[in-house]
Ligand SMILES: Nc1ncnc2c1ncn2[C@@H]1O[C@H](COP(=O)(O)OP(=O)(O)O)[C@@H](O)[C@H]1O
């Protein structure tokens with residue numbers, strides 16, 4: 001059974017009460033976007049990526065997001081160390097496999113991190129298809145060339161082989177544990193025209209993973225973000241320039257009525273109800 005809007009709102013209320021500390025090892029492009037989105041949502045962000053301290057910081061964090069957007073060998077070592085530390089403590093972490101498939105280095109890094117068993121993997125369609133090993137799943141750098149509808153089977157297969165919940169995003173978002181598939185609609189067509197909004201979504205999903213089990217955390221994160229994205233996009237008549245700021249305002253103001261009016265959650269890989 002997919003979560004209801006009421007259950008998503010209770011999860012958001014719990015998140016706001018808990019104010020989880022979310023450790024981010026994320027790319028340079030997304031740092032400020034993700035930190036602001038987390039603060040607006042009600043979480044507490046920290047961008048910490050030195051390999052000398054990520055293990056110690058992971059002891060403090062309630063959740064971790066690992067994002068390979070601007071990868072380098074030192075960062076990858078830090079990502080592995082932090083992910084292992086979270087695993088040892090049985091605390092949740094989210095992998096955002098930015099542009100996996102674009103280069104062998106990136107694909108190998110994403111596979112290595114996947115083998116450390118993230119709680120949740122969140123990516124666009126090309127990334128999820130590539131990580132699932134589908135031939136011809138090329139994206140265009142960090143952007144997807146495939147629709148999320150095309151990636152649902154890959155997401156299910158990836159969830160089954162990895163043991164992670166997989167969230168694949170696009171016009172419709174999907175979350176799956178390999179058996180159940182939840183669809184979420186909302187968002188806005190301007191969202192792919194503003195950088196790092198997928199990264200910030202992964203960070204928000206990590207925040208929810210501190211207060212809910214994996215599939216519920218992914219569903220709640222997708223739904224709250226979809227509603228905020230829809231509200232934000234509708235306020236951006238002149239283009240995407242102010243979209244990140246509007247998105248933060250919408251995350252901050254989110255309540256049950258706004259959620260119900262601006263996103264929908266469905267069961268299965270068809271259209272959301
Ligand atoms: N055409 C669209 N309509 C509505 N929402 C969209 C659309 N494309 C992307 N989004 C939303 O933008 C966010 C980022 O998704 P996506 O673009 O798939 O990830 P990434 O930025 O990592 O490539 C998600 O919340 C997704 O639902």
Ligand SMILES: Cc1ncsc1CCOP(=O)(O)O
Nearest residue numbers: 027029069142196197198199
């Ligand atoms: C443009 C860019 N280049 C490396 S990481 C990055 C940000 C990607 O952000 P998103 O995946 O959320 O669009």
Ligand SMILES: [Mg+2]
Nearest residue numbers: 098124198199
């Ligand atoms: Mg991305």
